[in-house]
Structure formats: structure tokens, C-alpha cells
Amino acid sequence: MKPSISLPTLAGAFVLLSLPARFVCASSGTPLPAAEVEFFEKSVRPILEEHCLECHSAAKGKTKGGLALDSSAALHKGGSSGAVVTPGNPDKSILITAVRYKDPDTQMPPEDKKLPPEKIAILEEWVRRGAIDPREGKALGPDPEVIRKHWAYQALKKPELPKVQNSNWAKTSIDLFILSSLEAKNIPPSPEADRKTLLRRLSYDLIGLPPAQSEIDAFLTDQSPDAYEQVVNRLLASPHFGERWGRHWLDVARYSDTKGLPAPINADRRFHFAFSYRDYVIASYNEDKPFDRFLMEQLAADQLPDSGDPRSLAALGFLTVGRCFQNQIHEIIDDRIDVVTRGLMGISVGCARCHDHKFDPILTKDYYSLHGIFMSSEEPKERPILGQPLDTPAYREYLQKRAELLQKIEDGLNDEIQKDLTEIAKKSGAYLLATLEKGSEEEVKKLQTFAGQRKLVAISLNRWVTLLKDAQQDPVLGPWKILSALPDEDFKTKAKEDIDLWATESLPPWNPLVLKALRETPPISKKHLSEIYSNLFAEATVSWLEMKKPGAEKSAPLALPDPALEQIRLIVHREGGPANLNRKDAESVFGRALFETRTKLQDKVDALDAEHPAAPPRAMAIFDKAKPVEPVVFVRGNPGNRGPAVPRQFISFLAPKDQKPFIKGSGRLELAEAITAPTNPLTSRVAVNRIWLHLFGKGLVETPNDFGVQTPAPILSTLLDHLACRFIEGGWSTKNLIRQIVLSNTYKQSSAPRPDAATADPANDLLHSQRRRRLDYEALQDTLLMISGGLDKTMGGRPVELTKAPYPGRRSVYGYIDRQDLPSVLRNFDFANPDITTGQRFETTVPQQALFLMNNDLLFTRAKALTQLAEIQYAEAGPARIHALFQRVHQRPPSSTELEACKALVAAFQNDPQKPWLALAQALLITNETAFID
DSSP: OOOOSSOOOGGGGSOOBOOOOOEEOTTTOOEEOHHHHHHIIIIIHHHHHHHTTTTEETTTTEEGGGOOOSSHHHHHHOBTTBOSOOTTOGGGOHHHHHHHTOBTTBOOSOGGGOOOHHHHHHHHHHHHTTOOOOOOSSOOSOOHHHHHHOGGGSOOOOOOOOOOSOTTTOOSHHHHHHHHHHHHTTOOOOOBOOHHHHHHHHHHHHHSSOOOHHHHHHHHHOOOTTHHHHHHHHHHHSHHHHHHHHHHHHHHTTOOSBOSSOSSTTSOOBOTTHHHHHHHHHHHHHHTOOHHHHHHHHHHGGGOTTOOOGGGGGGGHHHHSSOOGGGOHHHHHHHHHHHHHHHHHOOOOGGGGTSOOSSSSOOHHHHHHHHHHHHTEEOOSSOOBSSOOOOOHHHHHHHHHHHHHHHHHHHHHHHHHHHHHHHHHHTHHHHHHHHHHOOSHHHHHTHHHHHHHTTOOHHHHHHHHHHHHTOTTOTTTHHHHHHHTSOSTTHHHHHHHHHHHHHHOOOSOOOHHHHHHHHHSOOSSHHHHHHHHHHHHHHHHHHHHHHSOTTSOTTOOOOOSSHHHHHHHHHHHSTTOTTOOOHHHHHHHTHHHHHHHHHHHHHHHHHHHHHOTTOOOBOOOOEEOSSOOOOEEEGGGOTTSEEEEOOSOOOGGGSOTTOOOOOSTTSHHHHHHHHHOTTOTTHHHHHHHHHHHHHHSSOSSSOTTOOSTTSOOOTTHHHHHHHHHHHHHTTSOHHHHHHHHHTSTTTTBOOSOOGGGTTTSTTOTTOSSOOOEEOOHHHHHHHHHHHTTOOBOOOSSSOBOOSSTTOOOBOGGGBOOOTTSOOHHHHHTTOOOTTSOOSSOOBOOOHHHHHHHHHOHHHHHHHHHHHTSHHHHTSOTTHHHHHHHHHHHHSSOOOHHHHHHHHHHHHTTTTOTTHHHHHHHHHHHTSHHHHEEO
């Protein structure tokens, strides 16, 4: 039944798809939200285990104050003082009061183990969100028997084709599995959808666009027996296929054109070459690249021995387009582990960062085996060029500008190093004073810490220690050695006596400037003495820097004309002196400052690379380090608490019992081989389930990113395994698998409601009919562009701002995605969160969606463009124009009821003859018929 064009309550026009909760409260059986469980496992549980369970664990028999915190029931029961958590109200929770240390009588952990502010904030947020805690009051860890029998961990085995009664209906093997399940419930399949509905369904599913009127006309008149199959083949061959299915994969890859919050905070947030990964994905789907090869390139394109195309390096963006976490390397690696394990195999390894997984057989050592693989990989300072650019004048101009910017980077780093070394020279007195404090052997062993506490450079301090060992006769340092050895109690008197004596004797031959400074201002303490020396070294350094000629090399060994001042300068600036560090040492010592300097200047290079018309595209690649990292377990996830060593290898429960550590560089290639091995029971199942999800609106497994033991076996598990085996046998061809599915009678069923099947199959799990589905935002926006004549079908290239005026007509897959500032329209229409791997988008129905469709300027722009099309504008203002609008938007004439409603709408705007057509155009664009696939 076609909907009326009278404007519906749009908030009700969308289907709400709620993913089932996978966890339940142990005490009440109430479902727990998966997002809250994940927050507890990743953020809260590590804090409780590291800081609380030592004194409050029933399992360990330690329950101070009668309080145990190692299970949900015990935590919510509380201790001798009553409940310690008030869900939703941190201020009324004893636990939060205790960790805040604001009540002198209620403080925990003990003073020397007080929680840092960021961990207190996590606990506050947890309580504020309801203190969800999935832990049961029994020993933690997975049940070996459950794991052994878990359906997803069983080896793939091709099931036998079932026998059915209505064999005439079953056109494909898929139909046999579906029909067998339906017949077991005495449910007949639905009739085939009408041809126009089938074509529209196919077109959206395969290329994300509605069919053109000419395509509809051709299909409706084509009576050949293979007409439908020809349409399938045409759509699979369309370049728009890669745009549609590539966008599905970009959800999994948490694609974004920006880094998130950068470091330093004012650095450029853009990923200038994320688009090269996006274009690689689209091209791979269009080429029907075997899915196992597709995955291997995204993990290890740089290591594949048979990769003759340098453009495949763009595939490594799968690992590098995630958040930068302000360059916190362990967070970056955690994100990469997550996108690889959840994104490719449907298992959550991230929980094992701090402890063995509670349900699945994933050990902490498995996590750190993977951590070592990615710790042994790094992004290059200069991203590799994809392909060979043409030698044109424009390209040579680009190279010249780039060389100038690179030289500025080098000059900037040299200037920063010189500035920092100058500061070391000016602080010479502080170093001299520190050599007096640093007495014991224990302090010598901890020189780095000792220097850091005084904001000094350890290398320079060590050089001062060496310089002073035999400096009794040194003209510059001799006076320091003698005076600094005087006792503190009568330093002032003794120092003046020595200085006066030196003024009357010719020996020893102290540096005249040092002697002059001491005589003019006799030191009254060792600290005062150090300040006098600081002034001397600062004067020598500044004089030397001022003397350097413009254009001369910054390392030129120019000598000061005053021999006495030069003698002072050489103490700190000569080779091996405290303020003369080589480049390697300087980069080690001043890493943070140099990083900020390099980043600010590199941003300009990146901008040139991204914006210059002759700049070639580059890959967001990742390469192996020269020497792989030998990983260790970080106890409770703390990098400062290093545990046992682990090998770089695959997740143990998925690997052969005799698996060997990875030895090829970082191990990324071996990891890719293990993930794509036909013996891996997860990868093909996960991939097939996602393909099914995008064609039917619901996966055979309802949690496409989670195939762990908490996920029940799918109702149609034999069909899933059949398709997974066919996928591998067919060379991992995505197009062939899609072809098999859409040619089935199961796919071609009508989506009309089936009251007769509602009791036996209320959720349509057995596929007694097709599912009516709402267009995602990208398909909706592309449809509005296509209907109104504004769709730009140009493929590839740099991203564009699509949600801001003047609203470019590029397909939505080419829109600029800013993970730090995602446009509200994308958030309102359930766009995938670019911070995490997403196997299936949420579907919500919220007022903002209706408000956008009724009021946003983008919709007005498209409606106005629609009314200005020649076929609309030149149609007679009356029934003819109404028919023209219906034909353009819905590719059909209006019903008599719709025609009368439209006439009434037009008549209501007698004083402004243009308004009714704009209003009618917008109304048609936002009806259910536009927004849904039948």
C-alpha cells in the first residue's frame, strides 16, 4: 500500500531497531546495556582490581569493614556502613566520598595509594550512569566447557543441504535452508515482490541509489527469463557498487578525515591523506578483490611479496585512520588491536588489556602478544607517494615549495635545539650546585630521576660531574672547586679570604673574568656562588650567539675575540661539553619541544601535499621498525608495571597448539595470514554475516561485532556456515556471494506484513518475508540529490564539506568526516561513530530527524532545485505539474486521493503561486515512500 503524501508525523516514519542486550544482571535477570558493560570492563574494573580488591575481596577472604567489591551483588550490598554506591548519584555514594578524600573519616585507598583525579572521574561517571556491574559472585574467568562447545569457535564444516517439500520455490541453496526452517513451523514463504519494488530494492542494496526512470521502464518491459539476473550483473558492475559497499566497510574501519584531539593541542587535526584509503576501499570492492587479500593488504601491504602495485600501500590506512589519542602510543595500539579483532573476527580482545577476559578464552598475554606486533610498527615521517607522478612544470613547482618547507623544518629544529642548549649554558650554576647535592652512589645510579626533579638534563649534569673531577687547577672551574668545598657555616668569611688572597698572588692563574666577578661581588653562599657562575656562562654564550654572522652555518666554530670570555664559553660549548649535545642526544633530551616544533612546521608540508593541484596522493602507511619490540605484559594495564615477557603471535585459542612466535619483522604479515586462514572459524562467518545484514537489514547473528560466548547461536546457523564455506570456496568473492543472495527467492520476497506468520515467527527471524528498511543517511542524501538533478557522480579524490552551504552534489561517501566535530545531522541520523569499529549502525527515531527534514536549508535547497527542473517548471501549473512531481520523485502517477490533496494544497497558496510547488516538492521528498525500501 502506498502512503498518502499528506505530511506524516515524521518522527514515526522511521523504524526503531534495538539491538538486544547481551548481558543480564545476575540478581534480577534484567538485561544490561552493552555500552555500559563495555564501559565497566574497559574503564572501571581495572581501577577496582588495581586499587580496591587487595583489601575488599570475598574471593581472597579480605573484606575490611565487611565490604567486598569483587562482585556486583557484594558491591551493591555494601559493608558495615551500609551501601557504598547510590546509582545515579555520586555525591551520595560512600565509595565516591572515600576516593575523593574530602571526609577525613572516610578515605580509601590509603594515603600513599590515593587515586589520581582521572580515575576518580571514571568512578564518578560510572556511578552517575547507574553503576552497571556485570560481575557475578563466582570465580572469574571463562567456562572451559562453554568455550569448547561455543558455535562460533567450531571449525567450519559445510552442512548438508536440507530436504524441503516445496522444491519448486527453492531456486538456490539459500532457499533450501530458509524454506526448511519455514516448513518446520508450517509457514509458507511470501510471494515475490512486484518488479518495480524488486528493482528499487536491488538498486539501493547494490549501489545505494534509486533506479532511473529509464531503467524502470526497461525492466518492466523486458520479458526475457534472465531480465532480473541481467539487472543484478549490471549493478554489480557499476562503479557505484564500490561507493555503496565501500561505505559499509569504512564503518568497520572507523574512517575519519581527522585525528581527533591532536598533540600538540593547536596542531592540524586533519588526516590529509585518509581519502587515499577510502578510494582504495572503493576500488577494491569494484574490482571484487578477494576478501582475504583485501584484509591482508590492510594489515601488511608493505610486506606482501607479490604486491606489484604501490597503490596497495593505501590499504594500510585501515590501521592508521583511527584516533591519535594525543599521540599516547598505548591508546593508539589498543585502538588498532580492537579494529583488527572486533572488526575482522568479531571478538573483543581489549578487555584483556588489564585482565584475562571474563567470558571468552582471551588471555592478557594474548593482548600483549598483539600489542608487541603493533609496537614493532611505526608510521613513517614522510608518507609514501602512490604511483609515479608526471614530470610537469606544476609538479616541479610543487617539489620546490616542498623542499623549501622541509628546509624550514630542519632550520626550525636546529633553532629549537640551539635555544635549548643555550638555556643549559645559562643554567650552568644550577648544574654546578646540583653536583654538590648528588653525593651518594645510589643517587648516581638514579641520575635521570635526580636531574629530572631539578628540571635539569641528565646528560649535561653527568658531563659537569666529569668536568669537575680534575678541575682543581682549571682557570675557570678551579675557584668553584675550592670555594664550593668550604663549610656552609663560615662560607662567607672563608670565601672572601680566599678571593682576597688570589687578588694579591700571581698563582694560581685563574681566569681574570672569573676572578673579577668574585672580587666585585664576593659570594655569601654556595647558591650565590652558583649564580655568579651562571652569569659568566650566560654572558659568554650570548656574546657568542650575537657574534654569529647572518647566513653562516649555525654550527660554525666561531671564537670570541676576548680570550678570557672564550675560555669560559669553551667549558660548556666545546665538544663533549654540557651544552654541546649531538643531534641524537638533543632529540632524546628535547623530544617534546622538538616534536611540537616539527609538528607545527610539518602541518604546512602536509597542507601543501594535500592542497597543491600537482601534489601526488600519498598513503597513510605503516612500516616495521628496524628492530622489533619484545613485548611484556603490562600488569593491570599499567605500562610502568612490567610483567612477564610474551612472544609476538596470534591469539592462542585460535592458533594451533604448537604455534610458533612470529619472526617476520613485526609479525603483521603472519597475523594477517592467521586471520585469513580458512581454518580460522571466525573471519569468513563475520564477513558473510555483515553482507547478509546489509541485504536483509538484520544479520544472521544479531551482534555483527561480537561472536563471543555470550552471543547465542543464530537460528539459521547452518545457513551461516553454508554461506561461509561457499564464500571461501568461491575465492572470497564478495560480488559472487552477493549475487547468490540477491538471486534467491528468499531475497525477492515481498515485505508486506504477514499476520498469518506473526505468531510462529514474530521477529521474522526465519525470513518468511523481506524486511522493510529505512534508508541510511548517505542513501537518503544521495537520493535527494539524484531526484533534484544535483548528483555529481565524480569518483574519488579529496573529501568535501557536504552538510554546509552551498551543499556540493558529490556522493555522501566523499563527505568530510570530522570525528571531533561530527555534523549534528549525521549524529541525528545514526551515522557510524568514527571513533570505534562499527559492524551495524544503531537505528533510532528521534524528533531531530523530523525537524531536519522539515526545516533544514539542505532540504529547502533540494526542493527548490527539484521545482526548477525543466520537466517540472514547464509543466502546466495544475494537475500536470503534480503528475510531473510524482513521476520525478516516486516514479509513478499520484492516486486520486493524493491528487485531490495536492490540488487543495496548491489552492491554499493563491496569493503566492510559487510557494505551493516548493511545499509540495519538499513534502514528496520526505515521505515514507522516499525514505524506505520495501
